[in-house]
Amino acid sequence: MDLRILEKNENSMRFVVTGISTPLANTLRRIILAEVPCMAIDDVIMIENSSVLHDEILALRLGLIPLKTDLDGYNLPEECTCNSELGCNLCRVVLTLDVEAVDETRTVYSEDLVSEDPNIVPVSSKIPIVKLAPGQKVRLEAYAKLGRGVAHAKWQPVSACAYRYVPTVEIDKDVCDNCGDCVDVCPVGVLEKTEDGVKVVNEFECTLCEDCVDACKKNPAAIKVSGNREAFVFYIESTGALPVERIITEALEIYKSKFKEFANQIAVIRNGSEKTD
Amino acid sequence: MIGDKWEEFAKRVKAGEDAGKVLDDLGVKRYCCRRMLLSHVEIIDEIVRFYEKGTMEKEDVM
Numbered sequence: 001m002d003l004r005i006l007e008k009n010e011n012s013m014r015f016v017v018t019g020i021s022t023p024l025a026n027t028l029r030r031i032i033l034a035e036v037p038c039m040a041i042d043d044v045i046m047i048e049n050s051s052v053l054h055d056e057i058l059a060l061r062l063g064l065i066p067l068k069t070d071l072d073g074y075n076l077p078e079e080c081t082c083n084s085e086l087g088c089n090l091c092r093v094v095l096t097l098d099v100e101a102v103d104e105t106r107t108v109y110s111e112d113l114v115s116e117d118p119n120i121v122p123v124s125s126k127i128p129i130v131k132l133a134p135g136q137k138v139r140l141e142a143y144a145k146l147g148r149g150v151a152h153a154k155w156q157p158v159s160a161c162a163y164r165y166v167p168t169v170e171i172d173k174d175v176c177d178n179c180g181d182c183v184d185v186c187p188v189g190v191l192e193k194t195e196d197g198v199k200v201v202n203e204f205e206c207t208l209c210e211d212c213v214d215a216c217k218k219n220p221a222a223i224k225v226s227g228n229r230e231a232f233v234f235y236i237e238s239t240g241a242l243p244v245e246r247i248i249t250e251a252l253e254i255y256k257s258k259f260k261e262f263a264n265q266i267a268v269i270r271n272g273s274e275k276t277d
Numbered sequence: 278m279i280g281d282k283w284e285e286f287a288k289r290v291k292a293g294e295d296a297g298k299v300l301d302d303l304g305v306k307r308y309c310c311r312r313m314l315l316s317h318v319e320i321i322d323e324i325v326r327f328y329e330k331g332t333m334e335k336e337d338v339m
Contacts, residue, residue, distance in 0.1 A: 052324045066278060105329055110281075127280040131321050133328035159278060160307070239278055 012237040013244040016166060018230065025163050025232045031251040032161045037076055037146045038241040039067040039120055040154040041095065043086060047139040051130045058130060062097075062142050063154045065110050066123040066239040069146070071250065073119070076146045086143055093120040093144045101132035108132060113142070120144060123240030157247050160237040165227025167206035171198055175222035182212035182223055198223075204233075279310050286314050 007014040017025065044059040051058065075081075075091045082088035095113045099106075111125035130138065147155035169190055180193040191212065192201040206225060213221045238244050282303050289299045300311050 052321060052328065065280070105325060107284075124278065124281040126284070128284060131325050133325045136328065 006233070008244075011240055011244065012160075012235070014233065014235050017232050017234060018166075018228075020230065020232065022229060022232075025234075027255060028234075028248075028251055029161055029163060031254050032158055032236065032247055033156060034149040035254050036157050036242075036247055036250045037069075037071065037148050038155055038157040038239075039069040039074070039093070039144050039146055040152070041065065041067070041142040042092075042145045042147065043143040045141040045143075047141065048137050049140065050136045051132055051138050052136075053130050058138070058140075059142075061129055062113075063152070065113075065127055065129075066241050067120055067144055068123055069157070069241045070117075070119045071146075071242065071246070073117075074146050076148075087145060091145060093117045095120075095142045095144060096140070097129075097142065098139045099132065100137040101134050103134060105131060105133050108138060115144075157238060157241045158236055159239050160235060163232040163234045165208065165229060166231035166233055167203060167208055168226050168228060169200045169203050169206055169212075170224045170226075171200065172222045172224070173197055175218050175220075177218070177222075179217065181215040181217065185211045185215040187211070279305060279313055283314060283317065287319065 001017065001019040003015060003017050005013065005015045041059075041062045044055075044062055046055045046058075049055055049058060053061070074093075077087055077091045080088065080091035082091060086092065093116060095115045097108070097113050099108050099112050108129045108131070109125060110122035110127035110129060112129070113122060115121050132138065149156040176197055178193065178197050180198065183191045183193045183198060187209065188202070188205040188207060190200060190202045190206045192199050208225055208227050210225050212223050213225060216223050236244050236247065238247060242250070282305065286296075286299055286303060290296050296315060300314065305311050305314065
């Protein structure tokens with residue numbers, strides 16, 4: 001297996017993995033989407049809400065604000081020893097919001113949320129939550145907890161997570177008459193028309209749409225597009241809750257523990273059947 | 278994440294800038310993100326207006 005990072009920004013990463021199967025690539029994708037935990041506001045206790053938004057809509061908006069997550073400092077509520085409904089210091093963070101518009105209409109932003117843990121704060125300070133007219137007030141307590149994407153999309157640590165096959169574009173020089181139809185039809189500019197025939201200039205950007213193959217007047221077409229089924233271009237974009245590297249390593253840890261659990265189950269079944277024999 | 282980009286987008290489009298260019302500028306690439314901002318109608322402004330008016334009238338009476 002070979003890993004090559006193509007591009008890495010603060011919150012996103014594009015990389016190529018070679019030598020894994022499609023099911024494994026898809027497993028990684030699905031674990032990242034559904035199993036890697038992150039923090040999000042779950043329970044909200046309204047003390048006062050005279051804004052134009054109903055309590056439940058306000059709570060939904062709060063839930064969808066991405067929070068910076070500290071995975072090592074907190075337990076998942078279902079795995080925590082406290083067993084309490086609203087959680088304990090090890091499995092929840094309380095954020096309070098206490099805003100009143102006095103003289104003029106004001107917008108309540110994510111930065112107005114006051115967290116008891118300085119590490120668990122909204123990823124961005126400028127997310128509008130609600131607008132308050134003069135005299136309107138919002139006072140509430142919000143309980144942020146770790147959760148998984150299977151339960152609600154607010155617990156997904158990524159805003160995009162996708163993979164595709166590494167593309168190969170081949171042109172049969174003996175057949176190609178350099179008409180340029182395929183160059184014009186390509187939406188991502190993979191091909192270029194030159195004096196000595198059509199050239200592949202940007203192979204990596206190919207999305208395997210095969211428009212170029214359809215555009216070719218030759219039969220069979222002079223151009224062949226194929227995906228390498230053992231090499232994948234991954235694109236992962238974090239919401240900012242966790243660094244991309246942490247999301248990937250966490251996903252692999254989860255995969256490992258799931259596999260171990262599976263092996264244990266098989267061992268139990270095997271031991272059981274031996275006894276009945 | 279697009280949650281914190283609405284206000285700048287709305288302000289700049291209102292000032293006459295081309296919506297597509299503002300989105301490019303904000304780094305909103307995918308069309309599913311772009312349509313969220315493009316097609317959004319800020320209804321809360323329409324509703325909050327009545328409450329603003331209400332307080333003003335109360336003040337007038339006093």
